[in-house]
Amino acid sequence: MTVFVPACLEEAFDAFDKCPDAQLLAGGTDFMVEVNFALRRPPAVVCLRKVEELKGWRLEHAEVVLGAGITYAELMGPQLSDLLPGLAQASRTVGSPQIRNAGTLGGNLGTASPAGDSLPVLAALDARIVVASKKGRRSLGLDELIIGPKRTTLGPGEVIVEVRVPAALGSQEFLKVGTRNAMVIAVANVALVVDWAGQSVRCALGSVGPVVIRARDAEEFISSRIDWARRTLTDEGDVAEFTALVRSAARPIDDHRSTADYRRHAVGVCAQRALGRVLADHNGGTWEQTSWAS
Amino acid sequence: MGADIVGELIDYQLRVNGHEHDVAEAWLGENLLYVLRERLGLPGSKNACEQGECGSCSVLMDGKLVCSCMVLAASAVGADIVTVEGLSAGENELSDVQAAFLAEGGVQCGFCTPGFVVSVHDLLEHNPDPTELEVREAVSGNLCRCTGYGRILAAVRAAQETRQE
């Protein structure tokens, strides 16, 4: 038997002892596409579906500890969407209901797609990712785990077990641009977190580079311009500068889904809108109706 | 035949629609959809994309709606799997959702229909009185190329109303 369905992490590690070249299978929503299209031919598979330690989540002090096996659907649940609104918003944009029932946070990290929808949120929350193997555990930042398109620093036999993120941190926004309203790979996405207590803005961009990009110059600039007591910007003109800095942080490419120019443009629009939403109650404007006959 | 298949062959059991099925000498990489269709004689779940982008192969696995093409069959050991074939009560019966699809014109070529039927059962199980937007979002993982969804949404509404009665 070369498909292992371990019930706990120890059993998973044992499976790797028996089959060092076994491949990890989480929700299957990326893995199986590759198998179905003959791009991946696993000699053996360690399926994490039943691993108890990877399930569910818990609160530890001010931190949410998410099991790597948590699904997007679970991240959209009532409690977690209060604690991690940005992650819930991102989860809702992933694939379809079917995919959100199967796909996991750990899988999104392990796949390390530049378009992974949860990744900008995790980056903006400064998430810590705990990986484990028989040899022990280590904790990584997102940029230490994911180092290129579909490339991670996971070692042989190493499993992503937990993601630790601050609970209910400040205000959070996630915006994703796609060409239809469901089942769409991000053309660009943006996560923005404003930590009111820590007086900092964090902005992460997805699908506009080989890995998720933190727009650090934009973050620093806008953090220095916010009137933190009144939660407003002192000079509305700073929004334009912030937007420009976000755009210059992006490193997009042209591909069949969009163009580099549009992606750069779109992350700017999204970051600007996200900032606008968290800084003020964004009052809607008027809906103008133009007539084709006019 | 088994000996000629390239790759690693395995044996396992799956529980589908309440019955245990033996799967013998299967290639390790086979997805649940393939095993249902080609090994277990349950072709109701359809193969339209094999990458989780159409919903034609929707099944319930441990009560969760998933794409069976995205499930490694051998990893589904121990799970309760329900396919479209397991939804209606008997030989000559239709579930309320199936009857509504028929009555409202939700069926044209019918290729997406089994997947939709499974998705709508799952929706009404968890949300018996969804708004139209909730319905649209719940079936947004099921593509249909014939109907433009209008009659399908009408069918969901009809099934919903039947359950309210």
Added chain:
Amino acid sequence: MSTALGTRRRRLGESAARPDGVPKVRGEFAFSSDLFSEGMLWGHIVRSPHPAAAIRGIDVSEALRIPGVRAVLTSDDVPGRKTYGLDYPDQPVFAWDVVRYMGEPVAAVAAVHPETARRAAAAIIVDYAPTEPLTDPVAAADAEPIHPLGNVLHRQRVRTGDPDAAGTVVVEGRYETGMQDQAQMGPESGLAIPAEDGGVDLYIATQWLHIDQEQMAACLALPLEKVRLHLAGVGGSFGAREDLSMQVQICLLALRTGRPVKMVYSREESFLGHVHRHPAVMWYRHHADAGGRLVKVEARIILDGGAYLSTSTAVTMNAACMAPGPYRVPNAVVEAVAVRTNNPPCGAMRGFGAVQVCFAYEAQMDKLAAALGLDPVELRLRNALKPGDSLITGQVLRGTAPVAEVIRTCVAAPLPAGVPMTTAELELPGGAGRTADRDRVRRGVGFAVGIKNLLYGGGFDDYSSARCRLEDGVATITCAAVEVGQGFVTLAQQIARDVLGGVDVVLAPPGTTDIGSAGSTSASRQTWMSGGAVQAACLAVRDRLLKSVSSRHGVPQETLDIVDGRVVSLDGQVDIPISEAARGDVLEETVDFHHAPTAELDVDGQGDAFVSFAFAAHRAVVDVDLDLGLVRVLEIATSQDVGRVLNPVQLVGQLEGGIAQGVGLAVMEEIVLDHGRVRNPSFTDYVIPTALDMPPVHIAALIEEPEPGSPMGAKGAGEPPMVSSTAAVVAAIRAATGLELPRAPVRPQDIALAGSGPGPVAGSGPITQEVSP
């Protein structure tokens, strides 16, 4: 909860239930990919990764060594003609010397398991010498030929009136439509079973069994009767199954191995393995007088036919003849050219040449209205075709043409309400992506009208054959008309019940080539043609039945009728069940139904080439995110000229389904090519509308003016919804943004970046030098 199955016995005009509906909702309907045969092998086609290359050699030895591989075939193994094609056989079964498009078959494998077949396919070594692909359709006609038959697939001129006529107001534009895919849900699939007589039985999803059979027999070097096709369940078509896909290859594998062979295309293979809608580049110039009457239309239309001919000839003819739209135009100078390139072959898709030109002529009509300072609806009404008018081909409209009616009723539909401030994100452009900023969303309304020719024309003597057999009071209808989802099976029963007075009707099992041809399920023709054949066969049986009752009972035949399954006379003397009326006789009649003859077009594109026309109007309402260029289509209102409603629910399904494909072409659907390479052959990247993208359709009016010559007065309804819905959506986006948007699909960057770069230049085409003689 469950419902017992009941039978519905509804007649024409009512929403009868589909006879195949129960198995379809239960998952028991056997589609072509659901077939199984004991000991069957799995077939797989090896395809070219290059859009253009010379083949220096093919080494299959490694593949043959893989355990479980039973056959590997190349062009050398094709016993008969090595090419096929609907109009002319220019497409290789397997390429042998050169490949002309990415995805062209070069070899095929049969093995005991699909994974084994995939591995064997990967082990076949084809030595390609890639060459520079010809991918620009505008340059193709004058480029170095990429095929011995040259690069011009078909050229259709249409000239009428005075080529030098000029209007006081002139508008022009260059328009483009992208390559759309049918994206039918059921992938191409089939099961070939070798027969003891040396022939083969193929169970296949197709649109026309008999035309497949003819092409296959030539390639397989078998007589027609040894190539037997049986219709397997068809998971949608929309034109994708008009050409052969795997038919020859799978039969070759079955004949070679002596085993049943099953083949199911993956979605990627489906995208690469069937034809698409022709992309078009169109230059237009409209002349009008000061009163807003069209004086002349000049158009030059280039259709990218891709590597092989397929149905390019007829698509080009449609595009040229429909070039001005549903308007009276006294003077026209039109040329449409389909060219050969190293892009994927293009052929039939719903709308068939009429969609592309509608996008252009309706944009022109809006432009003209603006130039005239006239209401665009009024402009359309002033020029709307009506019965007795002539097309630019000189053909006089003898049938119904309620163009003004579809326009008026569609425009009169109430507009959807404005969006309240409490709108959920799903109701805004960008949806769950939460990208919309209300201040930056604009609403636009757009309108378009279209014309579609119905049925085959151009002198082709088209027919459909059907048989009615009345035995023991049950009518059995046999017809090879392919059911692709449109509901012909429902209609056939309704027609038979209508003619035979509520008799029990059974449809013979899906069509085979053992019976007469029913023609293609395309060109909006089956209701008319095969519906007509079924009606005629039933009428013939009815006549025989009543004649025999008349003579036996001494009652004049004209006083007899069939009511609720009983033969009755007006005076009440006769009242017997049908089963008794026939007195044990089996009454069987087979009828070939032909439509009125058409003519070929002459050198100037003049002639009565078409049987009939249908018209539809669409009004689209969209909300557009001006900064991100994301579009949400809120509603489509439509009116359609349908002749007569035969099954209301099925008709609505055709309208909604066609409109969904039109919405897709307007805002998201396009095969993306990069130097001839298909970049998005998957449902991940070729996106079609989901339930969150497709708006409600408001049917403002179904215009029922029975069409003379149509057996039941009905016009085909499948294509018109696709023809003008795209144009209406893009017009609405133009209204919201003020942009010209001369290309469909409209991409987010076309809106969002419109101000930032050198945008498309209107009217910059070579129209003058190319069009004028």
